[in-house]
Amino acid sequence: MMKEKKSLMKNPSFQSILTSLICIVLGLLIGYIVLLLINPAGAGEAIKTILINFLSRTSGAAKMKALGNTLAKTAPLLMCALSICFCYKVGLFNIGAPGQYEAGACIGLYAALAWNLNWCLCLILAAVAGGIIGAISGVLKAYRNVNEVISGIMLNWIMLYLTNMVLSTKAVKDPASPYTIKLASGNPNAVIPSAGLNKLFANNTTVTIAIPLAILFAILIWVILSKTKFGYELRATGFNKEAAKYAGMKEKQNIIVTLAIGGALAGIGAAFLFLTGYQEWSTTQTSVPGMGFNGIAATFLGGLHPIGTIFASFFIQSITDGGALINKSVYPSQISDLISSLIIYLCGFVLFFKFAINNWIGRKDKGGPNVNAEPVKDGAAKSEGGEK
Amino acid sequence: MILLLQYTIIFASVLCLVALGGCFSEHSGVINLGLEGIMVMGALGGAVTMFLLPAGTSKIVIVLLTTLFAIIVGMIYSCLLGVACINFKADQTLIGTAMNLLATAAATVFVRAMNTSISPDNVSSSIQYIEPKKAFLKYIGSFEFNWFMVMAVILLIVAYVLLYKTKFGLRLMACGENPQAADSVGINVYKMRWAGVLISGFLGGLGGIVYITAGVSEWKFEMGVAGFGFLALAVMIFGQWKPTNIALAALLFGLFRALSNVYTGIPFLAAMNIPSTVYNMLPYIISLIVLAFTSKNSRAPKAEGIPYDKGMR
Numbered sequence: 001m002m003k004e005k006k007s008l009m010k011n012p013s014f015q016s017i018l019t020s021l022i023c024i025v026l027g028l029l030i031g032y033i034v035l036l037l038i039n040p041a042g043a044g045e046a047i048k049t050i051l052i053n054f055l056s057r058t059s060g061a062a063k064m065k066a067l068g069n070t071l072a073k074t075a076p077l078l079m080c081a082l083s084i085c086f087c088y089k090v091g092l093f094n095i096g097a098p099g100q101y102e103a104g105a106c107i108g109l110y111a112a113l114a115w116n117l118n119w120c121l122c123l124i125l126a127a128v129a130g131g132i133i134g135a136i137s138g139v140l141k142a143y144r145n146v147n148e149v150i151s152g153i154m155l156n157w158i159m160l161y162l163t164n165m166v167l168s169t170k171a172v173k174d175p176a177s178p179y180t181i182k183l184a185s186g187n188p189n190a191v192i193p194s195a196g197l198n199k200l201f202a203n204n205t206t207v208t209i210a211i212p213l214a215i216l217f218a219i220l221i222w223v224i225l226s227k228t229k230f231g232y233e234l235r236a237t238g239f240n241k242e243a244a245k246y247a248g249m250k251e252k253q254n255i256i257v258t259l260a261i262g263g264a265l266a267g268i269g270a271a272f273l274f275l276t277g278y279q280e281w282s283t284t285q286t287s288v289p290g291m292g293f294n295g296i297a298a299t300f301l302g303g304l305h306p307i308g309t310i311f312a313s314f315f316i317q318s319i320t321d322g323g324a325l326i327n328k329s330v331y332p333s334q335i336s337d338l339i340s341s342l343i344i345y346l347c348g349f350v351l352f353f354k355f356a357i358n359n360w361i362g363r364k365d366k367g368g369p370n371v372n373a374e375p376v377k378d379g380a381a382k383s384e385g386g387e388k
Numbered sequence: 389m390i391l392l393l394q395y396t397i398i399f400a401s402v403l404c405l406v407a408l409g410g411c412f413s414e415h416s417g418v419i420n421l422g423l424e425g426i427m428v429m430g431a432l433g434g435a436v437t438m439f440l441l442p443a444g445t446s447k448i449v450i451v452l453l454t455t456l457f458a459i460i461v462g463m464i465y466s467c468l469l470g471v472a473c474i475n476f477k478a479d480q481t482l483i484g485t486a487m488n489l490l491a492t493a494a495a496t497v498f499v500r501a502m503n504t505s506i507s508p509d510n511v512s513s514s515i516q517y518i519e520p521k522k523a524f525l526k527y528i529g530s531f532e533f534n535w536f537m538v539m540a541v542i543l544l545i546v547a548y549v550l551l552y553k554t555k556f557g558l559r560l561m562a563c564g565e566n567p568q569a570a571d572s573v574g575i576n577v578y579k580m581r582w583a584g585v586l587i588s589g590f591l592g593g594l595g596g597i598v599y600i601t602a603g604v605s606e607w608k609f610e611m612g613v614a615g616f617g618f619l620a621l622a623v624m625i626f627g628q629w630k631p632t633n634i635a636l637a638a639l640l641f642g643l644f645r646a647l648s649n650v651y652t653g654i655p656f657l658a659a660m661n662i663p664s665t666v667y668n669m670l671p672y673i674i675s676l677i678v679l680a681f682t683s684k685n686s687r688a689p690k691a692e693g694i695p696y697d698k699g700m701r
Contacts, residue, residue, distance in 0.1 A: 282701035
């Protein structure tokens, strides 16, 4: 029995899950303390609401509808997280994901409303737009030695203002509000089809095939990274640029391709939000949308694994939506941003946590001399129980 | 034109202070991408101080206390970077990014909680400081002189002397170039890196309060500091990690940032009828172009970004 437990603890993917859980628990704990400091009376209730999100609704149908909303926003978040995850595996920190996301929203919505294209073409154009922005960072990195983090941040702001400018034009902006025209009235063909999925979520029309598509993308990214020669080359470039070059790989081209793919994923993410009609682009916004930044949290919480990212994205989106449900006259809804940024910070300590776990296992393995001498299973199990 | 000059100098002061902060941190071997977050925290510390000081406080006390608290909060916040990246050898890019997100979220939560506790109906995330801000200003004709401009010049000189003319500065730079060699001659690399990070907290926090008092009398903390921390990093790279060059680079970037505030008052720019968003984009576009042409031969400290491990050779 103990042997099983030990081998489970040694399993790298189990360790990743465990460390992610440690980050979540610590993040929630600090968030809870902050809530307690603001107002101790409702803190327990508030943290519970953040955690269970849609389950806090009263009726079954309302629960399903709220779950549908969370899922509808998980799909774009997952795409942004995949974008960051993919690039990180190649040794690039794609903090430009929000900018690529903005580019996707800009072209996707413009194509839908000004050119009246159908959703499929809009989606492709959004991917291309995001890819181009990613490739700009890539070219600057590969040929001009510009750190991708700094160029990414600059492009985030440039694209924010550019998108506001493009989407303020007459063809796409609702004249009565700062938002773009609703897709349902502007061009229903550009809305991503639901294929009956909305029936499962109490006729929530924002639930579309974007959700299964995003999961498919996650699996695709996992296959590309770990099962193909292309993915192997990209990862080799990430491990050691010089060694990859020496082995005959085109390291400069790999950097550009990686960021272009990352950009395309983030661009699709934007299409998955704005082409479902979930919300419209506000042309007066003055801050970079949080979707790309939350993607960083989801990536690292998912243990930098595309499949883990699926669950992590859902969790991050769920606490974000849960944060919107708490009593806003007492607690600020940004408390969930606080928790997710704390989780990112704690993810920096993942290596240390793993080191500590392995250290602990190592000490267990050596153990005291009498533990080794005892061949009996339950004796060993007892000694472990005693340690706890 | 005087307005343009005034805004250029004040924005250049911000960029110069924050870039010098980044400069100290990077010379010690730690990449500080969290400068943006440190600025937000410094701004919060200063703004809350101005907000809470009673109405009749003398000007000099307002100036000193506001500056002091901005610096203290900035330094405390920079400890998050120090603990994670120096003691726990965490990824510096990840921690810096987390600090930026955390600062905006934490500052928003704090300000909203403070506003709500003062009056239950107030759920805004802004702080007003119209009256206390006047303590920093002095009018010379129509030029709005700000005491922060003097502070920036003094700190620039101090930074230059500290970095190049003292034992401490030379040791600090040694830790960013070759920490193993520095350690072998008895320099405590961890201590030096902590010093670099704390100095960047000092200057970043001060830069934050200068930035939010530069043009406006109210700050909405949801906005963070609009990428200014990263512009400062671009200034630092353009300035090749040298205080004097950083000051010149800051003036150039400050000018482009100032244009977006005052272009309507300059006849030939207003006549060109360029949309305001173009001016908003300008500093970021310029910094990308500048970086593209200067990063190729950059003289970054050699060991920056690599956690120091005593056992590694």
